[in-house]
Amino acid sequence: MISKDCFFIVVDSTLICWDFQAHKQYEMSTAHAQRLMYLIENPGCVDQACAIDQALISAGVVKVDQESTEAWGWDVLSRIYHFGTKNIPLEDVPVDETAWAKLYLEHCESLWQKQVPLERQHSGAESGIPLPSRTCEGELEKVLLRRSTVREFLDFPLRLESLAKILQYTLGFVDERELPESCGLPDAFRKRRCSPSGGGLNSTEGYVLANNVDGLDKGLYYYEAASNRLLLKSVDIPQLGALLSGQHFANNLPVGVFFTSRFDKLWWKYEHSRAYRNALLEVGHVAQTFQLMSTSLGLGTWLTGALCEKEIEPLLKLENAHEQVLFFVGCGYASGEATPESLRELAR
Template identity: 40%
Template sequence: MTPTLFIKILDGRLVLWDYQNHKQFLIRPEHASRLLELVAGFERRDDAIDKEITEADLLSNIDPQEWGWDCLSRIFHVGTQVPRKEHAPEPRPYLEYIRHCASVADRIPENEILRPGPITPLPPPQAIVGRDFDRTLRGRKTCRSFLNRSIPFQDVANTLWATFGAVHGGSRTDLEQFGMRPVGYRRTSPSGGSMQPSEPYLLAFNVGGLAPGIYHYRSLRHELSYIAAAPDMNMLCDILCGQTAANDLAYGVFVTSRFDKLWWKYPHSRAYRVALMDVGCLVQTFQLVSTALGIQTWPTGYFIDADANALLAVDGIKESVLFFLGAGYGDGPVARDALAAMRYLSEENNR
């Protein structure tokens, strides 16, 4: 039996977390020892510790044997679910949500993140034309073989604007007509609560008219702030866990999530799902916009988190990298190094 529990040491005390029922308990070492015995099949005793364990209902839920991943993924899967409410629902729809919004309205986080550094104005965005929607959808394919060709600065500006820009303005003016206090702004992709927690960081390698470097894209202002020099390709490939498809990219975008924004409005751990879904929507928009411009893309979520965060100078706590998007002109779905490895293996087997 594997109960849906874990124990965390917090401020020198043991906190037992029942992630199935979203409950926490302060326990003593003897509780932990007794739980180990009960899980191992020891008989229940008529004493205070066993009575407390029984009343807390700690051993009523177990992990299903069919779960195919490890315990960490199970904790995330169950711990971020919305539990059934034990109390009666509010008499009016949305009333509970409105009450919550009102209770946190005096602590609205900063809507815009402005990384310091020299500013690079971007050319005004242009309408993306040249392909109908059906051709764009069918044309979106992951590319892993790039040609190290320069991309026009205008195309990069258009892609950043269409994916991450505040295309509807800097605030939710559409809500004001209903007497609601607007928070956040809108992009072309949906975002939970209009919080827009995702932040784009441009890694420019071969962009015409733009010096190589790492830049933060200021979504509300459609401009770039310089962060640091561009990493060499060996360093980037190391961060991306040896994925040498990055070698000949024209540019890439690391997408972070501002967890601190979500903590304000959505204090439940389910908001981590919101962060992931927010990035997912933006990734697809980025790929379709790039495809419409005749640019190939390579999306990946496989990288060394600590190194990616260090590269962007974000703390990994309030803000952390969740995804990488590569872009450029390419000619194939398989990385050249992967093809070379396959040929080597074939030759080795034939020796």
């Protein structure tokens, strides 16, 4: 049978086979393309003695054994994007913070070889409407001004009470916002968080990496929003940088949260792949709430989507095949530096 993890696209008059799960691309000859079309129409005619069939099998385009793929509730567009951007292979994963700093600096220096994107320019003929200048009178404005991404955290523990408050306002259900029974919704759908949720489904879940929290053993916990408690998932946790594409400056973060999305919840209400955007947008809203709550408590925050999913997922012990990890946000007492000392030293 033909692999469900491949799609085909024409690039510069050449047919390309793209295996989005394995992150590999193959240029197909006329003979290979014609043979593949034949096998699509005649799946039982694979001949392992045929050189072309051998090549297609070796590349994973043709499967000899039955594929065991989980059902996907949306159409193929979102499946290609999700798995095509997951478990991205890295040629040179940094083993420590110094190695990360060298690679990152090389990357930044390479950017100057490309034209810098310009800000939008408007002609003088457009007069526009002047707006009043902003003011900073309320507490929210002050928190927004203080929020910034930092990459240098102090080796100082976080209080359990602080973590509890952050989790409750980020992922917990707020009694004051719960919809009344008279609305006709089941109990599970009447609950509300402080952040917007696509369809009110609360499809975002949180797994807390407790690295240095007073009163809490080191480990990875699932935050159960309904009961406001932590459930231990894993205790043997590698360094955080190994889970986040070698970003080892985050190793001493006292706490962080891996955000996942329950795609099956979204599938239940929204059948089109456009709802995949809802999963990403909701995680973004929740992550911002996490940052604002952390900032209000005097903590620095850092966030990343550079995940090593194949290393992270076994630690989360996900019970649902349709729950996928999408993002990470951490917080702790910080120096306020946007760049870690290792990178500043190289830059000097």
